[in-house]
Amino acid sequence: MLQPPPAEPGMREDEVDTPALLLDLDAFEHNLDTMAALLAPTSVKLRAHAKTHKSPVIARMQMARGAIGQCVQKVAEAEALVWGGVPDVMVTNQVVGARKLARLAALAKVARVSICADDPAHVDAIEAAAEAAGVRIPVLVEIDVGAARCGVQPGPPAVALAQRIAASRHLSFGGIQAYHGSAQHIRTPEGRATAIRAASEEARRTVEQLRQQGLECPVVGGAGTGTFAHELASGVYTELQAGSYALMDADYARNEEAPPFQHALFVLATVMSAATPHIAVLDAGHKAMPTDSGYPLVWGREGVRYVGASDEHGKLTVEDPALRPRLGEKLRLVPGHCDPTVDRYDWYVGVRKGRVECLWPVAARGGMA
Amino acid sequence: MLQPPPAEPGMREDEVDTPALLLDLDAFEHNLDTMAALLAPTSVKLRAHAKTHKSPVIARMQMARGAIGQCVQKVAEAEALVWGGVPDVMVTNQVVGARKLARLAALAKVARVSICADDPAHVDAIEAAAEAAGVRIPVLVEIDVGAARCGVQPGPPAVALAQRIAASRHLSFGGIQAYHGSAQHIRTPEGRATAIRAASEEARRTVEQLRQQGLECPVVGGAGTGTFAHELASGVYTELQAGSYALMDADYARNEEAPPFQHALFVLATVMSAATPHIAVLDAGHKAMPTDSGYPLVWGREGVRYVGASDEHGKLTVEDPALRPRLGEKLRLVPGHCDPTVDRYDWYVGVRKGRVECLWPVAARGGMA
Numbered sequence: 001m002l003q004p005p006p007a008e009p010g011m012r013e014d015e016v017d018t019p020a021l022l023l024d025l026d027a028f029e030h031n032l033d034t035m036a037a038l039l040a041p042t043s044v045k046l047r048a049h050a051k052t053h054k055s056p057v058i059a060r061m062q063m064a065r066g067a068i069g070q071c072v073q074k075v076a077e078a079e080a081l082v083w084g085g086v087p088d089v090m091v092t093n094q095v096v097g098a099r100k101l102a103r104l105a106a107l108a109k110v111a112r113v114s115i116c117a118d119d120p121a122h123v124d125a126i127e128a129a130a131e132a133a134g135v136r137i138p139v140l141v142e143i144d145v146g147a148a149r150c151g152v153q154p155g156p157p158a159v160a161l162a163q164r165i166a167a168s169r170h171l172s173f174g175g176i177q178a179y180h181g182s183a184q185h186i187r188t189p190e191g192r193a194t195a196i197r198a199a200s201e202e203a204r205r206t207v208e209q210l211r212q213q214g215l216e217c218p219v220v221g222g223a224g225t226g227t228f229a230h231e232l233a234s235g236v237y238t239e240l241q242a243g244s245y246a247l248m249d250a251d252y253a254r255n256e257e258a259p260p261f262q263h264a265l266f267v268l269a270t271v272m273s274a275a276t277p278h279i280a281v282l283d284a285g286h287k288a289m290p291t292d293s294g295y296p297l298v299w300g301r302e303g304v305r306y307v308g309a310s311d312e313h314g315k316l317t318v319e320d321p322a323l324r325p326r327l328g329e330k331l332r333l334v335p336g337h338c339d340p341t342v343d344r345y346d347w348y349v350g351v352r353k354g355r356v357e358c359l360w361p362v363a364a365r366g367g368m369a
Numbered sequence: 370m371l372q373p374p375p376a377e378p379g380m381r382e383d384e385v386d387t388p389a390l391l392l393d394l395d396a397f398e399h400n401l402d403t404m405a406a407l408l409a410p411t412s413v414k415l416r417a418h419a420k421t422h423k424s425p426v427i428a429r430m431q432m433a434r435g436a437i438g439q440c441v442q443k444v445a446e447a448e449a450l451v452w453g454g455v456p457d458v459m460v461t462n463q464v465v466g467a468r469k470l471a472r473l474a475a476l477a478k479v480a481r482v483s484i485c486a487d488d489p490a491h492v493d494a495i496e497a498a499a500e501a502a503g504v505r506i507p508v509l510v511e512i513d514v515g516a517a518r519c520g521v522q523p524g525p526p527a528v529a530l531a532q533r534i535a536a537s538r539h540l541s542f543g544g545i546q547a548y549h550g551s552a553q554h555i556r557t558p559e560g561r562a563t564a565i566r567a568a569s570e571e572a573r574r575t576v577e578q579l580r581q582q583g584l585e586c587p588v589v590g591g592a593g594t595g596t597f598a599h600e601l602a603s604g605v606y607t608e609l610q611a612g613s614y615a616l617m618d619a620d621y622a623r624n625e626e627a628p629p630f631q632h633a634l635f636v637l638a639t640v641m642s643a644a645t646p647h648i649a650v651l652d653a654g655h656k657a658m659p660t661d662s663g664y665p666l667v668w669g670r671e672g673v674r675y676v677g678a679s680d681e682h683g684k685l686t687v688e689d690p691a692l693r694p695r696l697g698e699k700l701r702l703v704p705g706h707c708d709p710t711v712d713r714y715d716w717y718v719g720v721r722k723g724r725v726e727c728l729w730p731v732a733a734r735g736g737m738a
Contacts, residue, residue, distance in 0.1 A: 003445065003737060017468055019737050051680055073681040074652075076372065093681065096641045096652070096697050099386055118644045121696055149677075149684055150642040150650050181679060272463045273519040275487045281519050283443075283465070286661045287709050288737065292678065308518075309661065310550060311420055311708050312442040312462065315518055327490055328465050339680050340656050345737065366735065368372060368388055368657065368714065 005347045011356040014330050018270040019284040021345035021362070022332065023247075025352040027264035031246050034260055036065040039240070044232050047071050047090060047221065049243030052339045054364035055348065056084020058246065069112070071221075071241045072364075075100045080364035082111040091115040092177055092221065092241060094122055094142070094150060101125055105133035114138040116177045118152045123164050123171070130170035138174030139165045140219060143206055145199035147182045154178075154202035159209050166215060175219030176210075178203040179241060184226030189257040196223075196230035204236045225252055225259050249338040251293040266299060266332040267341065268349075269314060277321040282306075282314035284333060288344060289314075293337035301331065374716045380725040383699050387639040388653040390714035390731070391701065392616075394721040396633035400615050403629055405434040408609070413601050416440050416459060416590065418612030421708045423733035424717065425453020427615065438481070440590075440610045441733075444469045449733035451480040460484040461546055461590065461610060463491055463511070463519060470494055474502035483507040485546045487521045492533050492540065499539035507543030508534045509588065512575055514568035516550045523547075523571035528578050535584060544588030545579075547572040548610060553595030558626040565592075565599035573605045594621055594628050618707040620662040635668060635701040636710065637718075638683060646690040651675075651683035653702060657713060658683075662706035670700065 006017035013022070039046055046067040050059055059070045059081055069088030072078045078089045093116055095101060107113050108130070117123050117139050130137045141161045144151035152158050158176065166173040183195035199222065207217045218238075223231035225244040231237040244252055247265035252258060269284035286309040289296055298304045298316065303323045308315040314333075318324045325331055335341040343365050350358035375386035382391070408415055415436040419428055428439045428450055438457030441447045447458045462485055464470060476482050477499070486492050486508050499506045510530045513520035521527050527545060535542040552564035568591065576586045587607075592600035594613040600606040613621055616634035621627060638653035655678040658665055667673045667685065672692045677684040683702075687693045694700055704710040712734050719727035 003735060006737065017466060094641045094650075096639050097386060118642055119696055144644065148645065148648065149679070149682055150644060152644050270465050272465045273487055275513065275519060275521050276517065279517065281463075286659060287712050290655060290659050290709075291661050292655045292659070310518070313518055327488055340659075343656050344735065346735065366372060366713065366715065368375065 003346045005359045007349045007356045007359065009356050009358060013268070013351050013354050013356065016268055016349055016356065018268050018330060019288040020268045020349050021342065021347065022266040022268050023348045023350045024264045024266065025350050025357060027262035028246060031248065031261040031264055032061060032065050035242065035245050039066065039232070042232060044237060045239050047239045047241055048246070049092070049241050050077055050081055050364065052243030052342065053246060054080065054342055054362050055360055056081050056086055056363055057360045059084070059086045062246070068239070071243070075104050076368065077364040078104065078107055078113060082107050084363055086111065088112040090221070092179065094118060096122070098125065098129065101129035102132065105129040105135050105137065108133065108135040108137055114140060114174045116140045116142040117161065117165070118142045118150055120161065120164055123161065123168060127168040127171055136170050136172060138172045140174040140177045140221065141165070142177040143202065145178045145180050145202045145222070146195055147180055149181065154206045155209055158206045159213055162210055162215050163213065173215055175217050175221065176203060176206055177221050179222040179224070180227065181224065184224040185251060185255065187254070187256055192227050193230055196227050196234070200231065200234035200236045207236065226255055244338050247338040249293070250297045250334045250336045263334050265335065265338050265341070267296065267335055269331055269333055271325045271327050271329045271331070274324065274327040278317055278319070278324070280316040280325045282316060282331065283312065285309045285311050285313045287311050289333065289335050290340040290344070291336060292340065296333035296335050299332035299334055301325065306333065372715045374728045376718045376725045376728065378725050378727060382637070382720050382723050382725065385637055385718055385725065387637050387699060388657040389637045389718050390711065390716065391635040391637050392717045392719045393633045393635065394719050394726060396631035397615060400617065400630040400633055401430060401434050404611065404614050408435065408601070411601060413606060414608050416608045416610055417615070418461070418610045419446055419450055419733065421612030421711065422615060423449070423711055423731050424729055425450050425455055425732055426729045428453070428455045431615070437608070444473050445737065446733040447473065447476055447482060451476050453732055455480065457481040459590070461548065463487060467494065467498065470498035471501065474498040474504050474506065477502065477504040477506055483509060483543045485509045485511040486530065486534070487511045487519055489530065489533055492530065492537060496537040496540055505539050505541060507541045509543040509546045509590065510534070511546040512571065514547045514549050514571045514591070515552065515564055518550065523575045524578055527575045528582055531579055531584050532582065542584055544586050544590065545572060545575055546590050548591040548593070549596065550593065553593040554620060554624065556623070556625055561596050562599055565596050565603070569600065569603035569605045576605065595624055613707050616707040618662070619666045619703045619705045632703050634704065634707050634710070636665065636704055638700055638702055640694045640696050640698045640700070643693065643696040646693070647686055647688070649685040649694045651685060651700065652681065654678045654680050654682045656680050658702065658704050659709040659713070660705060661709065665702035665704050668701035668703055670694070675702065
């Protein structure tokens with residue numbers, strides 16, 4: 001069932017219905033500008049990850065500042081972006097299933113769409129879908145650079161898979177995907193640097209071995225908001241895939257030497273019960289804000305802590321009852337993890353200096369396939 | 370963006386697109402029948418909680434087996450049920466905000482709609498909304514029986530609030546809400562029994578004090594899937610509000626002397642990568658299945674464990690590589706917590722004996738307000 005937007009342009013922030021997904025436009029634009037300025041003097045490009053923001057509006061704003069395209073994790077996200085005007089989308093993931101691949105191949109008629117593989121069966125299935133649709137699809141080889149999740153091993157196994165892609169009539173070899181997901185939240189800067197040094201070395205070795213077999217590697221993709229400075233400095237990566245940088249969450253802010261971005265994403269919540277002196281209860285629990293990366297921070301309210309989430313309740317505690325938020329008061333929360341939080345909402349409520357300026361649909365939300 | 374259903378009636382289960390929310394109809398009907406049989410010889414009624422299932426189809430099946438109505442946590446859920454034909458809905462929660470209360474009062478024109486309060490400000494706001502809409506709304510006093518979240522203290526504070534309700538021109542005193550949420554997942558049966566004994570005593574005392582003030586208490590509501598046998602036996606509670614019993618999740622199954630229901634809810638997922646001998650990666654991570662109550666169980670596959678969730682990936686490990694699920698294989702997962710899992714999907718895919726039998730919309734999903 002379509003949900004109506006919780007606000008209208010021109011409203012004061014405290015008139016917005018809750019829970020609502022707020023985008024602080026000044027902080028958000030600062031983040032987009034900061035990343036663009038960091039990359040402008042280099043030859044490395046941003047291909048921002050849309051699994052975070054799920055919005056073709058935000059995607060086009062990133063591209064207006066120099067991003068060459070977008071990353072997604074699944075076909076439904078690719079559809080929402082392409083239908084929203086994004087001309088170049090890479091699925092940084094494996095896709096299994098003829099129905100999904102047929103939808104992806106259909107998209108390739110109206111935009112540049114590339115995808116990753118880590119098994120010969122993926123390559124053969126993408127080739128069949130591309131042939132049936134009469135399109136040509138660039139396919140990247142995903143290599144495991146330390147996350148122990150998806151990806152073939154670097155070196156010869158990656159080269160063998162690239163050769164299979166290059167030999168497929170309706171595919172082209174698109175490069176290598178070398179994303180180190182678990183390095184993003186290593187807390188120390190030294191730990192992150194060490195992980196990405198190793199990942200970069202594996203990527204460099206694979207690029208060289210591909211070249212020895214006559215395969216040029218047009219793209220080396222990877223990096224996230226926690227580590228992108230290291231991939232940028234590596235001399236190996238050609239495209240950075242950061243997504244959270246635009247919004248920022250509480251968990252990235254917990255990294256030592258945290259990334260240079262401001263909190264732009266908030267969940268606005270209302271105090272719905274305050275029947276006990278040290279407790280206030282918000283209308284935002286773990287259905288409104290997944291807690292996989294910890295509880296949210298209460299923004300701008302010293303001494304108020306979010307200590308427990310149930311389906312529809314968020315429990316706040318205060319040591320000093322005088323600091324307790326009052327019944328009906330609206331508070332901003334900084335979510336622990338921006339990606340699954342955005343995915344819970346139909347609408348971004350863009351605010352600037354206390355006023356609602358715009359409403360943008362979270363077009364790719366809940367896209368399961 | 371509306372998502373198309375991931376299946377069609379008549380399909381084999383292994384043809385369903387993933388991730389998908391499966392409802393095993395035999396197990397589901399067993400659960401509905403089991404609860405109905407337990408309550409049939411008593412005077413206690415079921416008012417099943419729809420925050421779990423979010424479906425008017427399921428609500429009406431529960432009512433066909435004797436449930437007297439449904440509970441919800443928020444106005445958007447109440448709307449989805451009433452519009453779907455449910456004649457009696459109780460909001461077991463506080464609602465703050467004139468816009469939400471106006472929507473609730475509008476519903477009261479076409480169904481019986483009741484709501485809870487734990488503050489005089491709630492009562493006055495509901496009275497204003499009821500007056501504006503020209504309706505009469507029953508309001509229950511929520512008391513805190515041990516969960517330390519919402520609710521006034523039992524006894525005199527509850528009586529004072531009930532008197533304020535009874536004195537409001539467009540409200541009627543609906544009873545007391547005495548739900549002990551945190552008792553549901555106490556692991557030992559003794560612990561649950563002790564918690565509900567104390568809650569029942571607080572409810573009983575409050576009912577007596579209300580009567581001394583001339584206020585009859587038409588409803589004492591509470592109980593969940595973990596404790597309902599104790600509220601049923603208490604002689605105090607008149608309505609049980611269990612919701613998960615219909616679907617069951619992995620966390621309730623971890624209770625000692627677990628409730629007598631079968632796992633009926635599953636997430637169907639596909640192995641999308643199997644590049645490493647001891648690892649298989651599913652297309653269902655924490656966007657597909659929130660992990661606030663732990664990782665899912667892999668159904669019917671000894672030796673296969675779900676060990677990590679990221680946004681779009683679920684990582685499985687096996688000790689014996691011969692047991693590893695193969696690329697493209699579809700597996701059933703038992704979610705850790707059914708309520709927020711259901712809330713992620715647009716469609717239930719009802720299956721029986723390996724075939725898709727029906728598709729039901731999750732009509733109240735994502736209702737934020």
